[in-house]
Amino acid sequence: MIKDYRLFDITDFVLDEDFIRWVHEQREEDELFWNDWLRRHPGKHLVIAEARRILESLTTSQEPVPAEVVAHEVDRLLQTIRDQQPAPALRRVRSRHTRRYAAAAVILLALAGIAYFALTRQAPIRQVSYAALTAHRQLVENVNTSGSPIRLTLPDSSVIELAPDSRIAYAAGFDSARTRDVYLSGQAFFDVARMPNRPFRVFANDIVTKVLGTSFCIRSFENDTTIQVTVRTGKVSVYTNTSGRAGAENNAPGNPGEVILAPNQRLVYEKTAQKFQKVLLENPLMIVPAEVDRNMVYEEAPLKKVFDAIANAYDISIVYDEDLLQYCTVTADLRKEPFYRKLDLVCRAVGATYEVIEGQVVIQASGCN
Incomplete structure (x- = not known):
């Protein structure tokens, strides 16, 4: 079955075998696939980052946990949730949205329980001197x-x-x-x-x-x-x-x-x-000749041209939805401005915000001002 990751939320990613393999094993083919997918769907960066954090928080240097132990912990947690469910009359008025979040809570609680159980069997951490x-x-x-x-x-x-x-x-x-x-x-x-x-x-x-x-x-x-x-x-x-x-x-x-x-x-x-x-870095440095910075003056310049110039000057990836922002233009003087100030000025010009995730800049925008 072909998966449409565009419809996935955090819980879906945390439970997806292919996503889990990418986070834990970091195979080259998985890196290529997910980096390309994120480039085409920049709006999913925050969801992906949160799902990665959940999975990584459950990763420990440990001995394998027996399958019967995992099954027991999951059954125990699910039974606890069932015992605490409200009366039938109250359950009937629950919305599908509420039930979905309840299911997500069960899943994450089960994962947390397994992780806690695994931690009690953690092997000594080997450090190299x-x-x-x-x-x-x-x-x-x-x-x-x-x-x-x-x-x-x-x-x-x-x-x-x-x-x-x-x-x-x-x-x-x-x-x-x-x-x-x-x-x-x-x-x-x-x-x-x-x-x-x-x-x-x-x-x-x-x-x-x-x-x-x-x-x-x-x-x-x-x-x-x-x-x-x-x-x-x-x-x-x-x-x-x-x-x-x-x-x-x-x-x-x-x-x-x-x-x-x-x-x-x-x-x-x-x-x-x-x-x-x-x-x-807190204060990224330009890796190009100084005259490049002196040319960073823009008058109704396409947003892509401005972002490309900044990205190339600092060798930092800037990810955004090119289709959504293809008609945006920027008028700004970016000369002698530090990296993050440049980003602030450009984002303000088009009504966008940005966040740094995994060493790259992700632009969040709903269109142009």
Whole structure:
């Protein structure tokens, strides 16, 4: 049966097997399908985001829960709801809309009960340390014991700014290895020399960041509850080091999948929950020459032209219903304005609002003013 996801509400998505697989397994084909579907139906971004949050909140690092336990918990919760139902006379005056929300409540309550039951059987969370990654290996190590960042140049000409109280190490045979692997504890900014045939990988405790050539910052102090990766230029992929070994790739069972990070995006990894969250920076920077900003003056310009210019200048995705807003025009002077101020001015011109979801901007509008 062909599903019409346009008619789905939050409950429908939470119970849909294909949607659940996308959230939990993050297969490439599912990513392509859902990203394309959301591009064509931007009005569903908020519903999708809420459904994802519900499913992710039920995801834990745990042992499998036996099927009979799941069935028992669901039956117990349903019986509780039945025992508390009103008298027949009252039930008859209920609307179909009310019954639907009641059904949704039962479903979510059952899911919550299963999640709670699973948490009581949670396996110990495995976290990876710098010491474990670098033990028994022939490495060149640099430690910053000063109060200021220090600048290091690797054998491949990549440049690192190592923050105070941080350390970094790499193999003595770094120049001849198939991959350029470094190990970080603390914080460092990387400006990586581009070598397409030799990927550059940073092992920072629980996560691995893989690039070909770009600039980015990683903060991964062992006492912090989170690890953060922030991209300045280019793109990086980030995944968890589930094996706990140096040289690990992102194909271990249970790995939450690879997350692609673009300029002006930050990935926050919560160590205890073992979850990724992608966010935009508070003050995104332009990645194009300064003269591009000087040309951002518009007089009755098509909305698409303005949004495309902003998106390209910051390499940030802006999602909106192009058919609905195809006749909108903008008159505004956006020069020297920060990213979010630009968005405010454009949205005000067409009577729209915006929200940042999963590292991209989603425009909400009902038409033009």
